Amino acid sequence: MTEQLTLLCLFILFSSSLSVGHAGAGAAEKNPFTPKAFAIRYWDKEIRSGLPKPTFLVSKASPLSAADAAAFVKLAAGNALSTKLPEFCAAAKLLCFPEVGSSLEKHDKDANFAVYRDKNFTNYGTGRPGGVDSFKNYSEGENIPVNDFRRYSRNSAGHKDNFLSYGSNGNVVEQSFHTYATGATGGGGEFKKYTDDTNVPDLRFTSYSDAANGRTQSFSSYSENGNGGDQSFTSYGKNGNGPKNLFSSYGTESNVVGSGFSNYAETSNAANDTFKNYGVDMNNPTNTFSNYAGGGNGAAERFSNYRDKANVGADSFSSYAKSSNAADVGFSNYGKSFNEGTDTFSSYAKSSNGETKVGFSSYGVNNTFKEYSKEGAAISFAKYTNVSSSLSVSAVSGSFVNKWVEPGKFFRQKMMKEGTVMPMPDIRDKMPERSFLPRTILSKLPFSVSKIDELKRVFRASDNGSMERLMRESLEECERAPSRGETKRCVGSLEDMIDFATSVLGRNVAVRSTQNVNGSKKNVMVGHVSSINGGRVTQSVSCHQSLFPYLLYYCHAVPKVRVYQADLLDPKTKAHINHGVAICHLDTSDWSPTHGAFLSLGSGPGRIEVCHWIFQNDMVWTIAD
Numbered sequence: 001m002t003e004q005l006t007l008l009c010l011f012i013l014f015s016s017s018l019s020v021g022h023a024g025a026g027a028a029e030k031n032p033f034t035p036k037a038f039a040i041r042y043w044d045k046e047i048r049s050g051l052p053k054p055t056f057l058v059s060k061a062s063p064l065s066a067a068d069a070a071a072f073v074k075l076a077a078g079n080a081l082s083t084k085l086p087e088f089c090a091a092a093k094l095l096c097f098p099e100v101g102s103s104l105e106k107h108d109k110d111a112n113f114a115v116y117r118d119k120n121f122t123n124y125g126t127g128r129p130g131g132v133d134s135f136k137n138y139s140e141g142e143n144i145p146v147n148d149f150r151r152y153s154r155n156s157a158g159h160k161d162n163f164l165s166y167g168s169n170g171n172v173v174e175q176s177f178h179t180y181a182t183g184a185t186g187g188g189g190e191f192k193k194y195t196d197d198t199n200v201p202d203l204r205f206t207s208y209s210d211a212a213n214g215r216t217q218s219f220s221s222y223s224e225n226g227n228g229g230d231q232s233f234t235s236y237g238k239n240g241n242g243p244k245n246l247f248s249s250y251g252t253e254s255n256v257v258g259s260g261f262s263n264y265a266e267t268s269n270a271a272n273d274t275f276k277n278y279g280v281d282m283n284n285p286t287n288t289f290s291n292y293a294g295g296g297n298g299a300a301e302r303f304s305n306y307r308d309k310a311n312v313g314a315d316s317f318s319s320y321a322k323s324s325n326a327a328d329v330g331f332s333n334y335g336k337s338f339n340e341g342t343d344t345f346s347s348y349a350k351s352s353n354g355e356t357k358v359g360f361s362s363y364g365v366n367n368t369f370k371e372y373s374k375e376g377a378a379i380s381f382a383k384y385t386n387v388s389s390s391l392s393v394s395a396v397s398g399s400f401v402n403k404w405v406e407p408g409k410f411f412r413q414k415m416m417k418e419g420t421v422m423p424m425p426d427i428r429d430k431m432p433e434r435s436f437l438p439r440t441i442l443s444k445l446p447f448s449v450s451k452i453d454e455l456k457r458v459f460r461a462s463d464n465g466s467m468e469r470l471m472r473e474s475l476e477e478c479e480r481a482p483s484r485g486e487t488k489r490c491v492g493s494l495e496d497m498i499d500f501a502t503s504v505l506g507r508n509v510a511v512r513s514t515q516n517v518n519g520s521k522k523n524v525m526v527g528h529v530s531s532i533n534g535g536r537v538t539q540s541v542s543c544h545q546s547l548f549p550y551l552l553y554y555c556h557a558v559p560k561v562r563v564y565q566a567d568l569l570d571p572k573t574k575a576h577i578n579h580g581v582a583i584c585h586l587d588t589s590d591w592s593p594t595h596g597a598f599l600s601l602g603s604g605p606g607r608i609e610v611c612h613w614i615f616q617n618d619m620v621w622t623i624a625d
Helices: 003-014 025-030 035-046 066-077 081-092 449-458 466-479 494-505 596-601
Strands: 112-116 132-138 146-152 160-163 174-180 188-191 202-208 216-219 230-233 244-247 258-261 272-278 286-289 300-306 314-317 328-331 342-345 356-360 367-369 377-381 421-423 487-491 509-512 523-531 538-546 552-569 576-585 610-613 619-623
Touching: 035 494, 066 081, 081 449, 449 466, 466 487, 466 538, 466 552, 487 494, 494 509, 494 538, 494 552, 494 619, 523 576, 596 610
Parallel strands: 112 132, 132 160, 146 174, 160 188, 174 202, 188 216, 202 230, 216 244, 230 258, 244 272, 258 286, 272 300, 286 314, 300 328, 314 342, 328 356, 342 367, 356 377
Antiparallel strands: 421 523, 487 552, 509 619, 523 552, 538 552, 538 619, 552 576, 576 610
């Protein structure tokens, strides 16, 4: 009898309708017809090493009951899984964004929200005369928070809004302001800490202070220390009259972040905008200003530090001060990166008039100006420097590099020696907790960039929202052509992972991961070291998590590696605290010269081997000893 038919029979036997979570956890573990029980039997059939099954991996198998699995298989086969998405996500332990309902609260009196989360403010503070609204701790430390302000302080007069801490320390954060202070007169808005220390943020201001009159807005700290994600202002200060906007610190020390301003201060009158620190100390940022201060009248725009000390990345100003009238626009420090990125000005001060003044005090290397016009404008370059090109990797101090590469993230093979004291990076898993899907459900779901619209329907993902973005990015990485010598596959079920590992290494395999997270961000002492496969150069399969609604691993095999496992000790007490697994890549010739390993260790592609620990919930498969 086929697996599908078996599950269908079970569905008829156990339930005639969807009954999520009808069986307790203990019953599910003992039931031989659950997806987890099937995965365990599959392991026994396909793997011949005879080693105990690793509990850390078996625990990731689908927790669905037999009846629920059969019911969801039927829904998936009929393209109807989205009709029971909340039940499916809860029972299968998936990553699904909560649906936030509308709120018609108008808040006519001063409001003070000490702690708040997951709220849709449909109409907040519209037409408020004076007063102060304050959010002290908004969605702080939340996992997958989704917040939406549709109309905030619209047409208010002399009204002040405070966000003391907004979305800080969140994981997979989605925050949206559709219209913020549109048509407001006077007053001010202040964000002191906006999504600091977040993981994979998706932050959107669709319309920020458009058509405002004499209003002051400030971001004291915007998305500092973020990891991944995107921030965008679709329309910022458009058609404003005498607005004043200040970003004191924007994206400082963030990692692989994309930021976009589509219409910044367009056709505004007497605007005064300042970016004190924009993209400083960022790693591989992508920043885009599509239309900056276009058609403005008497505006003053300032960037004190733009992309200073950034590592690679790409920045673009598509239209800067175009058709402006008597504007005063300046960059004090532009693009002085220690490691070159790519910066482009497509249209700079074109068709401006009225003695518009534009200047660069310090201008970095590897930048391009297109459609550069001096007609009607006084444009000056005080300094054109090659500072970035003169700073080689070897010349960068260790403390500076550590802004990009955490100490201990990469190390040399000689460090795998008993008695070595070394820093351990933060090996904690920062991904949302999820489970594999059963293969019977997984096989019925689309999995390709070309079918992203189908996936969006299944998981109710909004257009250009966080869910669509994270799915698209993971799919693109899964579909990327393998590098030289690499064999790769993305797997969403335990059975698929077993199949890939055994197809590369054979059936006599073992899978290992670092035992726990003890020692993270501290110094550790290497205790007893053992070499897997006798220390021989071998092949392995490494599996790393990707961000997707269900648990998805990017598994790949690369040749010429050595794998080690070692006891890890407290350097002071010599007490055993962890058992680490490390992999050393002996052939780095195809790695990028700007790879973090070379920033941290020096040297370059093909000249040294690079080792790293296996982080929590990642793993490495090898031939069993």
